[in-house]
Amino acid sequence: MDKPEGSSAGDRPPRTDVRARMVVGAVRLLATKGVEGTSFGEVLKATDSPRGSIYHHFPGGKPELLHAALDLASESGLTTMEATHGQPPDVVVERFLALWRLLLDRSQLTAGCAVMAVTVAATDDDLLVHAGTIFRTWTERLTDLFATGGMDVDSARQLAVIVIAATEGAVVLSRAERSAKPFDDVETVLLSMAKSFGAR
Amino acid sequence: MDKPEGSSAGDRPPRTDVRARMVVGAVRLLATKGVEGTSFGEVLKATDSPRGSIYHHFPGGKPELLHAALDLASESGLTTMEATHGQPPDVVVERFLALWRLLLDRSQLTAGCAVMAVTVAATDDDLLVHAGTIFRTWTERLTDLFATGGMDVDSARQLAVIVIAATEGAVVLSRAERSAKPFDDVETVLLSMAKSFGAR
DNA sequence: GTCTATACGAAGATAGAC
DNA sequence: GTCTATCTTCGTATAGAC
Numbered sequence: 001m002d003k004p005e006g007s008s009a010g011d012r013p014p015r016t017d018v019r020a021r022m023v024v025g026a027v028r029l030l031a032t033k034g035v036e037g038t039s040f041g042e043v044l045k046a047t048d049s050p051r052g053s054i055y056h057h058f059p060g061g062k063p064e065l066l067h068a069a070l071d072l073a074s075e076s077g078l079t080t081m082e083a084t085h086g087q088p089p090d091v092v093v094e095r096f097l098a099l100w101r102l103l104l105d106r107s108q109l110t111a112g113c114a115v116m117a118v119t120v121a122a123t124d125d126d127l128l129v130h131a132g133t134i135f136r137t138w139t140e141r142l143t144d145l146f147a148t149g150g151m152d153v154d155s156a157r158q159l160a161v162i163v164i165a166a167t168e169g170a171v172v173l174s175r176a177e178r179s180a181k182p183f184d185d186v187e188t189v190l191l192s193m194a195k196s197f198g199a200r
Numbered sequence: 201m202d203k204p205e206g207s208s209a210g211d212r213p214p215r216t217d218v219r220a221r222m223v224v225g226a227v228r229l230l231a232t233k234g235v236e237g238t239s240f241g242e243v244l245k246a247t248d249s250p251r252g253s254i255y256h257h258f259p260g261g262k263p264e265l266l267h268a269a270l271d272l273a274s275e276s277g278l279t280t281m282e283a284t285h286g287q288p289p290d291v292v293v294e295r296f297l298a299l300w301r302l303l304l305d306r307s308q309l310t311a312g313c314a315v316m317a318v319t320v321a322a323t324d325d326d327l328l329v330h331a332g333t334i335f336r337t338w339t340e341r342l343t344d345l346f347a348t349g350g351m352d353v354d355s356a357r358q359l360a361v362i363v364i365a366a367t368e369g370a371v372v373l374s375r376a377e378r379s380a381k382p383f384d385d386v387e388t389v390l391l392s393m394a395k396s397f398g399a400r
Numbered sequence: 401g402t403c404t405a406t407a408c409g410a411a412g413a414t415a416g417a418c
Numbered sequence: 419g420t421c422t423a424t425c426t427t428c429g430t431a432t433a434g435a436c
Contacts, residue, residue: 018419018420032322033321033322033323034234034235034236034320034321034322034323035234035236035321036234036235036236036321036323037321037322037323039410039411039412040411040412040413041410041411050419050420050421051420051421051422052419052420052421052422053419053420053421054412054413055413055414056419056420057419061412061413062411062412062413110322112319112320115376116320116372117320119312119372119375119376120234120312120316120317120320120321120372121233121234121235121236121237121320121321122232122233122234122237122310122375123233123234123236123237128375128376129378131376132375132376132377132378135372135373135376135377135382136377139373139382157385158385158388158389159389161370161373161382161385161386161389162366162385162386162389162390164369164373165365165366165367165368165369165370165372165373165382165386166362166365166366166369166386167365167369168365168368168369168372168373169364169365169366169367169368169369169370169372170361170365170369172316172319172320172335172365172368172369173335173339173361173364173365173368175319175322175328176315176319176328176331176332176334176335177332177335177336178328178329178332182335182339182361182365185357185358185361185362186361186362186365186366188358189358189359189361189362190362193393218401218402239428239429239430240429240430240431241428241429250401250402250403251402251403251404252401252402252403252404253401253402253403254430254431255430255431255432256401256402257401261430261431262429262430262431
């Protein structure tokens, strides 16, 4: 996980990876404390990064950091989805939900979705558009997977949208209520839905 | 809720209502700009209130303002629900969705849910608990309405949770994507669900 | 009940040394 | 590439006059 820190020629770049660490930290902070709580100070403290390198790695300041965090969050969702290619709809739904359950479990119900955090804070217009693009991409990807799994396109899109909306909402409910129950209930309903939808 | 503060007996209180205006403004700001954007400065500007009266009306400072905003948001949801007492589940769902659609329409897709905004920002523990209580209360109330409408209690609770989760999520998606389509899709699915659930 | 003035700290951002 | 120092803006909060 750490760098070789090579010396001579032909070697890999120094790879301090401070930037990457900061982006990961930003995603985590967004998920747990929102945009407000994702100050450079907090990111630095959480990732043990040198203060002097903030504007070296992020000349665009905080917006650039947030955009980078959105990209990372987006990818992590997409990666999970790709892994379910070829599976039937209910399995795709199950895996998608498992990603979020893992987030809730590991954080002891203190973390949510970084993309949602940015959407809700909505300070910057560019950031809102970026978040919207991510949600749209997720929806399209899920739709494709459901269609590949045998569903007709209209049903596939409807299922994709409600899976994403309900999951995002469920994460918020479980976080606020400090209980996994809302998430469990939503999971039960979504799974049975995917099965009956899949029949079409 | 407020104290008479009167001098002599029987007279109406001065009713400047500055406090009430500020709370309404705070709810709106929370829904559109999140906790970060709901500074006293913004609230004052938005509600055209006198700066000097902030700590007169809210001795507890910003947390007190946010708690008051949560209470108001909670009530507005509950009021809408009460109005559907005795109706069948799909009508209850329809009315609940109509409340959120109105919010999206009137704000031209720029507003979301104030309770969610507080949950996601999660600065203060008391505020998170308060938000959780509201979600739980909404869920219980919806469950009652569905049960009264003829559903068995387990189905009623499951339907209540997914309606709230999916609606909250749909509002976020539509806001971020600047399109009512995600909300429309979720509405379609939830309504057909309420109908088939209602049969049990 | 509302005003002004002000203290205080946090956060974003820049400049120049090392 | 990282450091320190500094500037500015903003938001919360208090004090005391009107």
